[in-house]
Amino acid sequence: MEVIAEDQVGSEDGKPAQAERRRFPRSVKTAVEEPRPQVPALRPLLFSTRDLEPRAQFAAWQTYVSPLIDIRLPDNVSPEAGFAADHAAWNLGGMLIVQHTTPPHSYMRSQAKVKANFVDHWHISALRSGRTWTEVDGLVSEGEPGKMELRSLERPFRGRSTEAKTLSLILPRTLLSDTPASIEIRNNVALSGMLTKLLIDYLDIIQANLASFIAADLPHVVQTLRDMILTCVSSSAEQSVGTEHHSMVTVTERVRRFVENNLASSDLTVEQICRQVGTSRTRLYQIFEQEGGVHHYMQRRRLLSAHAALSDPSNREQIVDIAFAVGFSSAAHFSRAFSKEFGYSPREARNLTTPHYRGQTTSPASTDGTESFDEWLRTLSHNR
Structure with a gap:
């Protein structure tokens, strides 16, 4: 059997036609942008x-x-x-x-x-x-x-x-x-x-x-x-084997989670916590006795949430709006409680902001504005 080349075809009079020349587009060289070097994010x-x-x-x-x-x-x-x-x-x-x-x-x-x-x-x-x-x-x-x-x-x-x-x-x-x-x-x-x-x-x-x-x-x-x-x-x-101690830990964590998720609610009360978590007032007070009481614990959580908001460089809400957002009904009460808890005012807290991922060789006693380990601990929660 005669094999006909792929690039040849016969003409009508039986004579072989001239081979077809295939043309392909020339490759065009494009300028490839060099990838920008990635800057390391962490400094210890x-x-x-x-x-x-x-x-x-x-x-x-x-x-x-x-x-x-x-x-x-x-x-x-x-x-x-x-x-x-x-x-x-x-x-x-x-x-x-x-x-x-x-x-x-x-x-x-x-x-x-x-x-x-x-x-x-x-x-x-x-x-x-x-x-x-x-x-x-x-x-x-x-x-x-x-x-x-x-x-x-x-x-x-x-x-x-x-x-x-x-x-x-x-x-x-x-x-x-x-x-x-x-x-x-x-x-x-x-x-x-x-x-x-x-x-x-x-x-x-x-x-x-x-x-x-x-x-x-x-x-x-x-x-x-x-x-x-x-x-x-x-x-x-x-x-682990279930114990009364483990049961109390479980209740404690459920209370913490419920408080955390309802800080802004003006209806966050001991009665509401007991109903939602399924525990008694007596047991709730026992669990939070070392915290200064459940009311003190709730206020401290609200103050910590406010501190995180004030320390967040992207949050430019008014201080009074932040106070109301975490459940305080009085700006004056919020300011007094905040100053007592942290040792400085809400307005001063805004100046404690630290940039993300920056570190320096420094001691915690530094007074030149550099970061300290103490500041990292206090502002950790808002860096999420």
Whole structure:
């Protein structure tokens, strides 16, 4: 059989026609715009005592951590011996990642400290080395490598630590409160197991890439960490035995969530909370006795919400409108309560705004307008 070439066809008189020349459009070279280099979003907030005289190191570290805890040296150790400690923090916008290395010491977050420096955050820590023992309400949690400890900064605690290296997360309670799993979160527990190991491994990956993240990465990192924490908490709750203590924790978290979701309501009352949560007034008062009472707790939550709004650089609402939005019916009452709670007026709070994702090497005693760890803690909740 004769095969006819694809580019040849016969003419009517049987003679082969001239091969057709196919023409293709010439490729046009277009100028390719070089991708703009992505600017890293995170700059760490650093503090170290190593450059100080040994006898000044412990006092400097005491000052630095004072917004959170009071610390003491072991009885047989003198401040003259030195206290070589390092601290680095990164602000992801919805949570802080903190790494610190410390010699042996004891620590306490007293009720007075909670009231004076109130932050309603969760502190989740993983020891790289060393051991800790932390007591809350008579129950002791032991920290060691391979575990993650979860603790509320809203409640008093005390403990001691050997020489240790720690990687921690600090995140506002509201970051975890909009999911059913949040009611299973118990204070002062040590999480372990395969899911906890995966969370620690993921933290290692994040820590190794902190200098490379761009701003668009950070919400995804925060969301993934949040989901992994809730998964670990849910798994731990499923394995725990139900107790009266656990039942009270569950009621407490349900109350917190209901209050948080109804701050702006003028009808937010003890009676309404009891009906919605399904508890008695007596039990509600018992739960919030250490908070100064349920009424004080509700007012504090409203003030914290107002503080977050005032500290938000994108929020230009009038102060009086913010006060009404969080449930205050009187501007004068709001101003007095705000000043008493934070030590400065609502108008002054607007000047405490800190830009997102910026850090500097500074100490908390800085008076030149630079950021401090204390400011990061206080403004954390509005960076979501």
